[in-house]
Amino acid sequence: MAGATVPTSTEPEKTERTRQTKSIFSANDSARDMVLYSPLWEFWYSADGTLEVVSNACETCCGYEAKHFYRNSRFMEAILIEEHLPLWYGLWRKLDEGENYATAEFQIRLPDSKKRWMKFEASRALDSDGCYCGIRAFCHDITSHRSVVQQLMHFTWHDSLTKLPNRSKCIEKIKKAISRAQATGHWNFSIVYIDIDRFKNINDSLGHEAGDAILCKLADRLRDATYGFETVFRIGGDEFVLIYEDTSDHQSVHRSIEALIQGIKRPIAWNNKQIHMSASFGIMHGEMEVDTPERYLQNAHVALNHGRSNGTDGVTVYDAQIFSNALKLISMELDLHNALINQEFFLVYQPVVDTITRAVTGFEALIRWKNSQGKIISPTKFIPLAEETGLILQLGEWVLLEACSTLAEWRRTNPLFKNLKVNVNLSARQLSDLELTDIVSRILTKTNLPPECLRLEVTETMLMENPDYADITLRRLRALGVGLCIDDFGTGYSSLMYLQQFPISNLKIDRSFVNDMEKNPANYEIVKAVVALAHALGLTVVAEGVEEEEQRIMLLEAGCDFSQGYLFSRPIPPQEIPNIVSIMQAPQKCLPQAG
Known part of the structure; x- marks a missing residue:
């Protein structure tokens, strides 16, 4: 067969090998010496697969002396990792089938049981007559290269x-x-x-x-x-x-x-x-x-x-319904962007009143959206989307500017508004915005509204997400002179004693406790306890969601300072506020519930 065979013979004397098959060196001892002392790990095999010479560099590369390879021409197989043996056999099969060059990468086991990656390159050698006379092969240590490749692969994946x-x-x-x-x-x-x-x-x-x-x-x-x-x-x-x-x-x-x-x-x-x-x-x-x-x-x-x-x-x-809803949300997000450009948002105001006298003490500014088709979109639908997309920062700044401008104008034209305040809700994104304090300061300066006329509302959940940063932000806002209020108190998991570490001056009891306190004694006990503890901490209290006169009387008995709800007024457009204030400033007068 004109091809190569996997090395199989044990070491014979060199002279005997030479007699049995034509030597790849053709009795050229100087060429043999060049291989022996080559700095590379080099092999020369005769045409029948007999190992004729291996360079002394093998010991440096694999830890085994050349004598091991002479004694056993299949010694390379013995030190190969077992699962890589098919690669070794495949290389020799290619040469045997007449290919001029074949290569394989595999691991060998060193005398100390460590492993190294090797690249074995073999090519067919021809004599001066152009006849096949054996195989010349080199073995390169590629452990470092493989390590780099593996690292690159790891980084890739x-x-x-x-x-x-x-x-x-x-x-x-x-x-x-x-x-x-x-x-x-x-x-x-x-x-x-x-x-x-x-x-x-x-x-x-x-x-x-x-x-x-x-x-x-x-x-x-x-x-x-x-x-x-x-x-x-x-x-x-x-x-x-x-x-x-x-x-x-x-x-x-x-x-x-x-x-x-x-x-x-x-x-x-x-x-x-x-x-x-x-x-x-x-x-x-x-x-x-x-x-x-x-x-x-x-x-x-x-x-x-x-x-x-x-x-x-x-x-x-x-499911399919979720996909349909997602398409609607995408459409709404586009509409939100356009709404900011087209000024489709507006504010309504709900009075906050003295629980005893019903006199207006301020307002909560609430955002509304009337889209291009004339439909009113509920804040519960567009506020979460604005929060998720980041539009809430731009939207929140607009609300602050609009509310402060409106109250400043009322104060300028109507003495009844001199001591009234406006409450504006902050979102979680706004509270974490590093520029929030600067934005509030700039708006107060621009609108010429005294800081004490603005009260910013945050939820206890927002405070508990990152209490340390929230505390820093709130103290900076408080240093401007604005009031700070905890909204929807009781819906989170924090205690009032814990929340009092923040520079707040006011809290709102969530409507869920007020709605049925006349029917649920436990809720009323909670309201009384919150009011008492808040007063002990120097805070004023607002009850949200007051709809019945009986609820107002119970809040009065509990000592609640302020109330807010449909009993006094629904959220109304700004143009109606001056008339409402003039009516409600007269003690004990009840405002008809505006639609």
């Missing part, structure tokens, strides 16, 4: 911060899940999209170093909870994806997510602070009609956004 597989790896994994499902007919996999709630607030308030550290801790918790290799992926920012395969039923996925929710909720320590996190989840179960990874991720993300509108820690499974 993994997130550098959390070390989790990245979006590219996630898409590849989903592709495999789809292919397996198409082959077997079993679509028993699920894609879970996770987005950390309000994570931007962490970066804005604590800095990106803290944000990165928190992301790494969350990644560790997700990885520990899923027990699997390449099951959890970080696909961007604060977004993660879980892939569940071979699931017996959808309920098992939901049970796993419930455990993840509890894990994410555990406080994360950072610089002696306890950071509380939550997340929203969107699920897309395997479906035959959905056959691309991008659609699975898109649909799971759509489900997540749909569920987020129902609050944090939401878990939502994708």
Whole structure:
């Protein structure tokens, strides 16, 4: 056979080898010496596969002296990693079949049991007559090169911060899940999209170093909870994806997510602070009609956004109705942008009154949207969307400017407004905005409104998301002279004793406690306790949602300072406010409920 064969012979004497087959060196001892003392690990094989010479550099490269290779021409096979033997045999098979060059990369085991990657290159040698006379081969240590390649591959497929597989790896994994499902007919996999709630607030308030550290801790918790290799992926920012395969039923996925929710909720320590996190989840179960990874991720993300509108820690499974709602939200988002440009937003004002005298003491400014078709859009629909898209910052600044301008104008033209205040709600995005204090100061200066006439409302949930940063921001606002109020008190999980650390001067009892306190004695006891404790801390109290005269009387007996609700007035347009104030400033007069 004119080809090469895998080396098989044991070491004979050199002279005997020469007699048995034509030597690749043709009795050229100087050429042989060149090979022996070559700085490269070099092999020369005769045409029948007999090893004729191996360079002394082999000991440097693999730790074994040349004598081991002479004694056993198959010694290379002996030190190869077993799973790489097919590569070795394949190389020799190619040469045997007449190819002039063949190469293979494999690992060998050193005398100390360590491993190294080698690249073996072999080519057919011809004599002066052009006849095949053997194989010349080189073996290069490529361990460092392989390590670099593996690192580059790792960086290609993994997130550098959390070390989790990245979006590219996630898409590849989903592709495999789809292919397996198409082959077997079993679509028993699920894609879970996770987005950390309000994570931007962490970066804005604590800095990106803290944000990165928190992301790494969350990644560790997700990885520990899923027990699997390449099951959890970080696909961007604060977004993660879980892939569940071979699931017996959808309920098992939901049970796993419930455990993840509890894990994410555990406080994360950072610089002696306890950071509380939550997340929203969107699920897309395997479906035959959905056959691309991008659609699975898109649909799971759509489900997540749909569920987020129902609050944090939401878990939502994708369906056709959710997709339809998502299209409506996209349309509404475009309309929101246009509404700002076309000045479709306006404010209404609901009076806040003295519980005893019913005299107006101020107003709460409430935003409304009348779209281009003339339809009034509820704030419960567009405020969450504005918050999510970031438009809330621009919208919130407009509300502040409009409310301050309106009260300043009333004060300029009507002495009854001299001591009245306007309440403006802040969003979570605004509270975490580093420029908030400057914006408020600039608006007060521009409108010439005294700071004490403005009261900013925040919810206790917003304060508890990042209490340290919230405290700093509120103290800066308080230094301007504006009043600060906790809105919807009682709907969160904080205590009034804890909240009193913030520079607040006023709190509003949530309407849920006021609505049925005349029927529910427990609610009334809560209201009385809150009023008493607030007064002990030097705070004034407003009761929201007062609709019945009996409720006002009960609040009066509880000592509640101020009231707000339909009993006194619905939210009304600004042009009606002067007349309302003139009527309600007269003690004990009740305003007809405006429609």
